[in-house]
Amino acid sequence: MSVSIPVAEESDAIESFWRSLRFFSIYRLSIALLFLVAALVFGDTISLGTQDARLFDRVAAVYLLLAIAFLVALLRRPRHFNLQLSVQVAVDIAALTLMMFASGGQKSGIAILLLVVVAGAALVGQGRMTLFYAALATVAMLLEESWRALTWDADPADFVRTGIISIAFFGTAIIARLLAQKVVANETLARERGRELNDQLRISERIIRDMEDGVLVVDGEGRVRQLNPRAEALLDVKAADGAELARFSSGLAERYRTWSAQPVEMVEMLRQESGRLLRVRYLPSAESGGQALIYLEDMERIQSQAQQLKLAALGRLTANMAHEIRNPLAAISHAAELLVEEDTDPLHQRLARIIHDNTRRLNRLVTEVLELGRRDRAQPEVLRWQVFLSGFLEELALHDASAAMRVRVGEGDVELRFDRGHLYRVLWNLLGNALRHASAANGAVRLEARTATAANCVELHIIDDGPGVDEAQRNQVFEPFFTTHGAGTGLGLYIARELCEASGARLELLDEKPGAHFRITAEGVACH
Incomplete structure (x- = not known):
C-alpha cells in the first residue's frame, strides 16, 4: 500500500x-x-x-x-x-x-x-x-x-x-x-x-502584539508569562517574560493579589506613579491553570478618541451651518454699507458700524469653520524653516510693522515636511495670540527650531513673555469655541491643532513659566 x-x-x-x-x-x-x-x-x-x-x-x-x-x-x-x-x-x-x-x-x-x-x-x-x-x-x-x-x-x-x-x-x-x-x-x-494550533498561536500573538490596548498574561504566582509591546509602553517598563508583575507595576501587582482571592471579571481604574490613568480589566481563565488576562487601556487615549468623534460630528454640523449663514450675512453687510452711504444721521451711522463690525466677526467665524473642512486636503512638502519664516515675517511686517519688531527668531535651522499653507495658517494664529498677550518689548515673542529627541523629528517653539495660560484653562485651550478674548471666535487653536495633525505633526501647550509656550513636533528631513 x-x-x-x-x-x-x-x-x-x-x-x-x-x-x-x-x-x-x-x-x-x-x-x-x-x-x-x-x-x-x-x-x-x-x-x-x-x-x-x-x-x-x-x-x-x-x-x-x-x-x-x-x-x-x-x-x-x-x-x-x-x-x-x-x-x-x-x-x-x-x-x-x-x-x-x-x-x-x-x-x-x-x-x-x-x-x-x-x-x-x-x-x-x-x-x-x-x-x-x-x-x-x-x-x-x-x-x-x-x-x-x-x-x-x-x-x-x-x-x-x-x-x-x-x-x-x-x-x-x-x-x-x-x-x-x-x-x-x-x-x-x-x-x-x-500545524493549525501553531498557526492559531502565531495569529493570536500577532493580534495581541498589534493591539492598541496593553495585554498581560499572568499566572497564579503573579508572574507575567506573556505581554505585548503596548503593555510595556503603558507601564513604561521592559522586562523578560516570566518576571514578577511587581517589576512592571507595584500598584498593579497589589491590585492583582487582591483580585486573585476572588477571580471574577472586574474593571477598575489605576493611576500610575507617572500620573497616567489606566483602565484595568481582569479576566480569569479557569481552563489555564489559574492564569489570568489583564487588559490595560490608556484613559487619555479613550477620552481623546471620544473627543475626536464629538468634534468631528460638531465640525460637520458647523460646516453645514456656515454655508447656510454666509449668504444672508453678506446681504446684511451690504445693506449696512448702503445705510452708511445714504443716511448721515450720527446715530444711524454708529448703528450701521455696529452691524458692519459684527457681520465681519460672523464672517470670520464662518471662514474659520470652513477651514475645518480643508484639513484632509493637506499636501506636505519639504520646507526649510529659515527660508519659510523669512517670507512669513515679511508679510507680517507689511501687515503690522511694530508686531514684526517684537518677534525674535532663533538661529537654528531645520528642514521639515509640512503643508505650506497649513503651516502659514498655524503660525499666523499662534503668533497672533502670542503678540496679543506679550509685552511691547522687542523680542517679546521667540520663534525657535530644535532637533527633537525622537528619530527624524523636529520641534518648532513659539514662546511669549506674557502672563501665560491659567492652570484651570489649560485643558480647554484646544477645544472649539473656547476663548478668553472678547472678539475671538474660539476656533483658532483648535483649527491650528487640526491642521498640524493633517500634516502628521503635533501641537502642544507646554507647562512652562513665564508666558505661554507652544510646541509643534513635525516630521523632519535633515537637521543643521
Missing part, C-alpha cells in the same frame, strides 16, 4: 519511518546475538541446531554480521527506505527459515519469530508491501518443509501446520496493515492539528 504524505509534512513523516526502522534493526541485532550466544554457550542442551548445528552456527553468525551492517547503514546513510526495509525483511525470513530447518522445523518455535517479522515489517513500513512480506514468509516456510521432507523423514501433519502458520502470516499482515493505516491517519491528523 502506498501512503500519501503532504509536502509540508513529508520531512516529519520520513523521519518517523527511519526512526521505526532503526528500532526494528535493534530488535534484529538482539535476536541474532541471542541465537549466536545461545548456540555457542548452551550447545546441545537446548533445541536450537539439533538437526544441523554447524548450519545453525554459521547462519546465526552471518545473521549477526548482517544485522550490524544494516544498523550501521541506517545510522550513516539513511536513504532508499523501501529498498532497505525489503532487503532486511528478506534477510530475516531467509535466516530464520534456515535456522528453523537446522533446528528440526516448526517444533523449534522459530516460526513464531517469522510472525513477528511480518507484523514488524507491516508496522515499520506503515502498510507498504505488507502482503508481499507475508507471501515471502509463506514461500520460505513451504520450501523449508518441502526440503526437510525430501532430505529427512517428515510428518505429513507438518504440512498442515505450515498451512495454518501461512494463514497466520496473512492474517497478521492484514491486521498490521489496518493498524498501520490507522497509525498513519492519526499521525497525519496530529500533524495537521499541530
